[in-house]
Amino acid sequence: RIGFVRGEFVPLRDAVIPVMDRGFLFGDGVYEVTAVIEGRLVDNDHHLQRLERSLAEIGIANPFSIEAWTGIETELMRRNELRNGLIYIQVSRGVAERAFQYAEGLEPTVVMFPQFSRVQSNPVIETGGRIITVPDLRWARRDIKSTSLLAQVMAKHAVKQAGVNEAWMLDGDEITEGASSTAFIVSASNELITRNLSQDILPGITRRTIIEIAKRHGLTIAERPFSKADVLGATEVFYTSASTIAVPVIEMDGVSVGGGIPGPVFRSLYDAYLQDVMTLPAI
Numbered sequence: 001r002i003g004f005v006r007g008e009f010v011p012l013r014d015a016v017i018p019v020m021d022r023g024f025l026f027g028d029g030v031y032e033v034t035a036v037i038e039g040r041l042v043d044n045d046h047h048l049q050r051l052e053r054s055l056a057e058i059g060i061a062n063p064f065s066i067e068a069w070t071g072i073e074t075e076l077m078r079r080n081e082l083r084n085g086l087i088y089i090q091v092s093r094g095v096a097e098r099a100f101q102y103a104e105g106l107e108p109t110v111v112m113f114p115q116f117s118r119v120q121s122n123p124v125i126e127t128g129g130r131i132i133t134v135p136d137l138r139w140a141r142r143d144i145k146s147t148s149l150l151a152q153v154m155a156k157h158a159v160k161q162a163g164v165n166e167a168w169m170l171d172g173d174e175i176t177e178g179a180s181s182t183a184f185i186v187s188a189s190n191e192l193i194t195r196n197l198s199q200d201i202l203p204g205i206t207r208r209t210i211i212e213i214a215k216r217h218g219l220t221i222a223e224r225p226f227s228k229a230d231v232l233g234a235t236e237v238f239y240t241s242a243s244t245i246a247v248p249v250i251e252m253d254g255v256s257v258g259g260g261i262p263g264p265v266f267r268s269l270y271d272a273y274l275q276d277v278m279t280l281p282a283i
């Protein structure tokens, strides 16, 4: 695998980062993940705009323009013959003597690499997935896509131990979002509900596109907090992310939800999403 590390295309297994990188010492950095489906970079401009915002929020100058980022992504796809998978981008504040305070003007460390997978061929789409709920242990700026991910590492370990597909995180009674996904339900009164954007959740790019498609389909959309009880009363339950598109949920904490099978609203949104992707030009 060829990565892009500190300005160069290099075999990933030989790539190294200095120990004094603030990304390593403090988790002082941000990241993005964009899906590649049949040679298409999915929702890429929105991912790169969110990267720009994350960087601005923590005071790191964006090292590249949207066009330059896209150029490197395209080159990574070409060099790795990547048709299906993910492109990971990480930017940390840079290398310096260890101190919480940072000097202005450090050179940010950029690391990018591909991961091979078929986002659009997940068997859980057909069978439905299972989730557990866990307390949301994260910090108060979840809108920044920070590389400090210890709470998510712990949530995903609980997912593995429970043998399920994802964890939804709870702030009191309310679901904030998935450990690496945005949470959606369809209520008995046929509203598509997902939590409103704020500092409490990541502004999911797939969330954004799914809402756009849902509007096109004439669905009623309510962006507001919802509770675990709302999930139990929902007719459909699903989550979205760049790396899964969308996954229907049929069980939460061992209890059947969403009628126990993937639902029609999920299916129509998922199919429309993939259809739209295939209208993008392939690289």
Ligand code: PLP
Pocket: 033, 177, 178, 179, 180, 181, 182, 202, 203, 204, 205, 206, 207, 240, 241, 242, 243
């Ligand atoms: N919420 C969290 C906490 C995430 O980590 C992710 C993706 O990794 C998402 C939501 C989904 O965001 P996106 O659709 O941009 O992948």
